[in-house]
Amino acid sequence: MSEATPSPATSPQWHLARRAPATASATVRPVFAGEPVDALAPDFAAAVGFDGSIGQVLPVPGLGRTEVLVGVGPRAGLDATVLRRGMALVARAVSVPSLAVLVPDGLPAAVSVRAVVEGLMLGGYRFTRHKTDAPEPLLHRVDIVVGDVLNDTDDTGAAGDCRAALAVAQVLASAVLLARDLVNEPGGELTPDAFVERAWAMAADAGLECEIWDAQRMADEGLGGLLGVGRGSPRPPRLVHLTHRPDEPAGSVALVGKGVTFDAGGLSLKPTAQMLDMKADMAGAAAVLAAVSALAVLDCPLRVDAWLPLTENTLSADPVRVGDVLRLRSGKTVEIRNADAEGRLILADALALAAESSPDAIVDIATLTDAAAVALGREVAAVMGNSPELAVAVQRAAARAGERVWPLPLPAPYRAQLTSAVADLVNYTTGVRHGTALLAGLFLKEFVPDAIPWAHLDIQGVAVADADDGEWVRGGTGFGVRTLVELLMAPLPVPR
Structure with missing residues (x-):
């Protein structure tokens, strides 16, 4: 793996250590539920209600430095997710210049190192770009104490595993923070053209190929869905195509991310309350962009093509009308029954493009x-598709990443509900209250050849957090970035 340095604005300096340095402002000590703590008298622990349960953080001031106790629950239940969550809570509860974090017994040291880095970086994130006089991050150094593991000088041993985990965790957490920054940016700032600028700059930094399509190119290529949605905005739509191309690829995967930079609902105008988080309707595109930003430095063995259809869904002089018929890239026609069911239209064009390279x-x-x-x-994303093997691979990648994904079916009999009297398909089934996530998945399935394994992640419920919760903070979560990277770094589950 190549060297990577995360942004100093989002990450402190990270070090592996045999013991906690005397200069650390505070020492973080994981505590198992039901086990005594040397730094805490039993009577005091009982008085303050600290028993090592998951989610508890207790700073204990002492001579020289603070001892920060973080509950990680019963010893038998310790895993990376629990430790990551605990570190995220520490990041928000303790404000000091430097930390020494003791890794707990019960996990491989490398697993603990990755969880500590991701937890502290993700839990300590704040979007402050539009804040006046926002304070600079105080934490500038973290020593992760792994003890005698560092006596192993062989990079193929435990010490090497820890160093690799430290580097990977910084890359992944930085990618998640990139996605969060994009999702949290107001829609008036992150227009399609502004998103293109961010993608172009990232591609140059990450060594990715980058191609930008304007409206004329889209018209020439027959992207009727993306152009139709974009008609309602004075800001024209864009399409970004990014490529990670290793010298000898072990396979190829295409990623597609929905990029509606603000969704007012078009002619099917949303009420204000439903519009409040619609700057986040590009969270899929943000997740894809952030994921591919990490691929070169992680030496991803696959060729990866990322397709980002970008548009606003607003209301101007000539929006797409309910009843209009659009012809999409695949040649299929779609009757518009709801102008607020726009995401599937732009995804359909991008999926058809992605499929053309097989x-x-x-x-x-x-x-x-x-x-x-x-x-x-609000904590579990849905996965659907035409390949059970790929859906399982996505679930397993999410589990390794610490994200939660659950499969939903695409029942063939439901396809009849997408029938149109005037076109090949409708984009929305008016009057149907149940199973509409499955209908959206069935609509997308129409634009992917059966021979190509395909998975669809619906992250509507998990893209934005209403409050701080573990490694998530209020606002964009960056959900999906780590899942996609984990998926791409593992062997393809569906060789053809």
């Missing part, structure tokens, strides 16, 4: 339907 798999990610959030809540 990749080994296609994965799209989108804030697509409220129905997915109704079904799975």
